[in-house]
Amino acid sequence: MTGVGEAIVRAHREEWARLVATLARRIGDLDIAEEMAAEAFATAVERWPVDGVPPNPGAWLTTTAQRKAVDRLRREARREEKHQEALMLYDAPEPLGAIDDDRLRLVFTCCHPALAMEARVALTLRMVGGLTVPEIARAFLVQEPAMGRRITRAKAKIKAARIPYGVPFREDLPARVAGVLTVLYLIFNEGYLTSDPEGEAVRADLTAEAIRLTRLVRDLLPGDGEVAGLLALMLLTEARRAARVSASGELVALDEQDRGAWDRGLIAEGHALVRARIATGEAPGRYQILAAINAVHTDAPDARDTDWSQVLALYDQLARLDPSPIVRLNRAIAVAELDGPQVALAEVDGLPLEEYHAFHATRAHLLRRLGRGEEARAAYDRAIALAGNTAERAYLTRRRDQLPGA
Structure with missing residues (x-):
């Protein structure tokens, strides 16, 4: 696509995502939907x-793409059957299901339970969230080609499986909500501290949209x-922005x-x-525990007043649900304050996070406190x-340059 075309796509990113998902749902073929949207x-x-x-x-884009889809389907084999499917593009009503908001409906539609969780989240971030493949790769801590x-x-x-892009109804929501929450969380994180080295440090539009959609899910x-x-x-988290x-x-x-x-x-x-969820007496999930950790931090009038014992206890609880290296890395920060x-x-040391910048930043901070300046400098680098x-690079650079002997 030309530079002008790319500019139009960027200017109307939401229309692009909605158009592709709508066509995919009606035609039943995602590749054709993307081709028609591009045309x-x-x-x-x-x-x-x-x-x-x-x-x-x-x-305008939807009407144009639908007409092109009609032409495409008419030219294909099984002319009569395909022709009837094409005509339905104009006549079939759009089922709203349980969701009134266009974008949230697309998120739930794309988070189809027939796909593996990581696949449905990545695909939804790409089609609906507007994130680029490099941004999604950084969110999952994997290489861009992968x-x-x-x-x-x-x-x-x-x-291949002819998975239908049907708008989910209320009874379908519980099977899809875990993927939807992951999508919204990753969109929020990308806005709160963007991973694009050429972009602005914070994108308030993404954090605001993630919060808006999460309110609707609630x-x-x-x-x-x-x-x-x-x-x-x-x-x-947004309160501290x-x-x-x-x-x-x-x-x-x-x-x-x-x-x-x-x-x-x-x-x-x-x-x-957070208090309302605690009052239910139900066992909390991952997001509830992370919210409780943030509640402890935001409850302290000064950083020195932070209840690190409570933070560590919450991380211990989280590690039982999610014993991932990132949870263990974040838990170590509380350990450092107590032990x-x-x-x-x-x-x-030894966590499999060599390609994760926060792993090296945490090591640099700990080595700095131990007076191991050269090792800290290497970790900062x-x-x-x-x-x-x-913004993160500027902070890390300053901290590195303040080491003794710099």
Whole structure:
């Protein structure tokens, strides 16, 4: 596609995602849907500079793509059967199911339970979330080619198994909600501290949209503890956004943030959600525990007042549910506050996170506290090389340059 075409796609990213998902659902073939969407945008590149951008670009693109799909289907084998399917593009009503919001409906539609969890999440982030393959790869801590192959295989499975892109109804939601929550969490994280080295440090549009959609999911599933937990986690994290990046564009660590700049309204709402879930007496899930950890941090008026014993107990609880290396890495930060950096370093060393910048940043911090300057410098160098965010790189660079002998 030409540079002009790419600019149009970027300007109408939401229309692109909606168009591809709508066509895929109606035609039953994701590859053809993407081809038709691309042809519609190519037509827009030819006509819009001459005719002007239409009042409703999304409707124009949808109509154009549908007409191209009709032509495509008419030309294929089994002419009569395909012709009837094509005609239905114009006549079939759009089922709303249980979800009124267009984007949330697309997320639930793409998170089909017939796909493996990682595949459905990656595909949804690509088609609906608007994230690039490199951004998705960084979110999953895998190489970009591997993520590209994963998305391609997911598309191939949809085509081979003829998985229908039907709008889910209320009874379908529980089977899809885990994938939906993962998608929304990753979109939020990408907005809160972007991984694009060329982009801005924080994308408030992504965090706001993730919170909005999570509120809608909670309206649909008010009794789901993990939905409430994810909303609380987002609110308590978003509350700190104004203090997270300095005026010079450098990341500000949690213990150095101006807590007076935190959004107390979001904190109060997040704390209320956490307390409500605790009051149920139900065993908490991953998002509920992460929200509780953030509640402990945001409850402390000063970093020195943080209840690290409670933080560690919550991480122990989380590790029983999710004994992943990243959980163990984050747990080590609490261990360092209670048992010292030497004990924490022993738990961190050996974790299979060599390609994760936060692993090296944590090691650098612990080595710094132990007075092992040269090793800390090497760890900072590795963290800086792997970090994608400009604000994070600036922070790590400053910390490295403040080491004795720098």
